[in-house]
Amino acid sequence: MPLFSNVSLLTQPKRLYSAAELLLGGLLLISVGKGLPLLMATPANWGVAIAFYTVISTLIMFFWPYGSLGWANRVTLARAVLVALVAGALADNTFIGAIGQWLAIAVFALLLDGVDGWIARRTKSHTPFGARFDMELDALLILLLCAGLLRLESLGLWVLLIGGMRYLFIAASWQFTWLSQPLFDSFRRKAVCVWQVVALLLALTPLTSHLIANLLAISALLSLTYSFGFDIWWLYRNAKRG
Template identity: 70%
Template sequence: MVRITTLASSHLLSSRLYSASELAVGSLLLLGLGSLLPTLTVTALNWGLAFGTYAFISLFVLIFWSGGALGWANRITLLRAVLVALVAGALADNVFTHSIWLWLVTATTALMLDGVDGWIARKTQSYSTFGARFDMELDALLILLLCVGLIQLESLGLWVLLIGVMRYLFVVASWHFTWLSAPLFASIRRKVVCVWQVSALLLALTPLTPTLVASLLAFSALLSLAYSFGIDTWWLYQQRRR
């Protein structure tokens, strides 16, 4: 029994080390891309925030993934994480406002890769609960970062942050109301709302969009998100009663 436990611990440690090595490659990719996009990494603070964001994401991977090699689908998601880290880093000192189009292209690329990792997972039959969670958490983080950027760029008010923090408020609420953490049914609605949130925020952030239109776009994202969460919360409540 002791031998089996030792072997299991050794296997887990080797799996963690393998995952850590892939995450280290991702950090080198972040360094390379950041060097190629110097207008997004102007100051040490930009670099620090970018690597801090990537370190936080890496910690999430090490905690929840124990399968050794990440696989190609999760590697694409890790590439998305690198791009999201660059988006985060450029928010420091409002650097992104001086290179807004490049910043938006970086964020849009991270959004477009959202469909690629899922496609690869289906093609290689490597779909996993972790992969879906990894993907979802990156989407939530990207939306939050875009909300922060919109507040800094357009000064629309802190209400815009509700778009980015609503998911996190839902998670915190589930700690007390445990029925909120029950599995949800598959829904195209959630995917459509998620895509619209990011699309609306990206459109609102473009220099071509007037402040009033940016406000309306952000408000539409907030309304659609509140509607989607409302439906899911009501369904979970009904399941609890049953």
């Protein structure tokens, strides 16, 4: 079964199960959002959060070719709810007045990152879709943290490169197909990813000064640039050998 399938929903009755689960996820979004009145204080907050969740749900319905989502993907869907709330709180800058709650939601979403993978391994339900769903949520959350840091500390648009570099890499692979070749497993890549998240969270904490926030963000950007640069060099070298 391919990773992505564009089979019509009308030919997939089992998708009614996943549609019901996505609807429950929407209800979870509303329930959790109602419990965060400081973060979800305006119609704009709700509009952005619901829009994010709607887009994510639509993509799931389009790409998920099976019936029910399974427990691992349900946990990832719960993470999607939290990521949508993180996005919603950025509207009207309401997250600034409740930065502690906003960071707590982001950290909880990150902590759940290991839970869905653990469940997938325990239940032997690992799928390429689930891995991609998990990875794309991570990337989106990092980009949202960058947007929050831009607004909170006014560091400049360069901070968005931390979360946007992966998307630039993907866009470049459309033109240079050798960039889309598989990469080797790398501890360096994982370590840089962890530091990227840690640096952003530390930079966003209220106790961090503007100078330290700058230094943390710069360290994340430099380490990420090195990591991507090394991978690009490796892919280019292998493409030339081929």
